[in-house]
Amino acid sequence: MPFVFCRSRPACSKVASAPLSQTLNAGRAKAAILAICLAFSVSSASAQTSNQQALSPDAAAAIAALTGQAPSANTAPTETNADPISRFLSDKGLINTKPVTDLAQQVRNKATNMASELVLSAMNFLGVPYKRGGQSSDSGFDCSGFTRHVFENSVGLILPRRASEQANSPDLVSVKQAELKPGDLVFFNTLRHTFSHVGIYIGDNKFIHSPRAGGEVRVEDMRLSYWQKRFDGARRAPKVEATTPATP
Numbered sequence: 001m002p003f004v005f006c007r008s009r010p011a012c013s014k015v016a017s018a019p020l021s022q023t024l025n026a027g028r029a030k031a032a033i034l035a036i037c038l039a040f041s042v043s044s045a046s047a048q049t050s051n052q053q054a055l056s057p058d059a060a061a062a063i064a065a066l067t068g069q070a071p072s073a074n075t076a077p078t079e080t081n082a083d084p085i086s087r088f089l090s091d092k093g094l095i096n097t098k099p100v101t102d103l104a105q106q107v108r109n110k111a112t113n114m115a116s117e118l119v120l121s122a123m124n125f126l127g128v129p130y131k132r133g134g135q136s137s138d139s140g141f142d143c144s145g146f147t148r149h150v151f152e153n154s155v156g157l158i159l160p161r162r163a164s165e166q167a168n169s170p171d172l173v174s175v176k177q178a179e180l181k182p183g184d185l186v187f188f189n190t191l192r193h194t195f196s197h198v199g200i201y202i203g204d205n206k207f208i209h210s211p212r213a214g215g216e217v218r219v220e221d222m223r224l225s226y227w228q229k230r231f232d233g234a235r236r237a238p239k240v241e242a243t244t245p246a247t248p
Helices: 026-039 045-053 057-067 084-091 103-110 113-123 143-155 163-167 225-230
Strands: 173-175 185-188 197-203 206-209 218-221 231-236
Touching: 113 143, 113 197, 113 206, 143 163, 143 197, 143 206, 163 185, 163 197, 163 231, 225 231
Parallel strands: none
Antiparallel strands: 173 231, 185 197, 185 231, 197 206, 206 218
């Protein structure tokens, strides 16, 4: 069961964080980013082929699932009962849930270009360590520092600093859980008060967030009982609005 303690207060006590270079394996990060990039069709077919040859078997399988291309002759196939994208993230410790089929395709089908860009930007920070008060990939993120950084740098919207302030921002509109779309902010009560934690919905009942001290940016499944009990609501930036509702 995940436990989240993010209060998103810059003045809170410091939490020691290793530099990003010591926390992330470069090959792992590159593979994760490439796989997600391909999910949004931002790489050309030729780039996909060359990158696939340099990836691990799991990453190659993920790319094959997204592009419809078979793994290269230099990559040994892997057996799995789950979709490759979810399995790849799970194996790398960047998703804390059972695999769900076609996550990447769900996001691709449901998001506008701007929402896709926002989610892709968020995925680029998978594995960045948590740091209370942190607002950058170099120092680490807390929950609201992460969402603020992603929105500002991907769609140019500057959110307030704290999770509770983001929930009350006049630039955002309230959204029902059944109407969630990729790029929406999702809020949770993790400290016995409302809007104490925030993440970004990426589709297929999943969201990405910076969870707690000692953790790192990761993907979670909102259907887990922990998150269901603590869901506080969602907000949407009108400029990031997606085309069709995601299936709850």
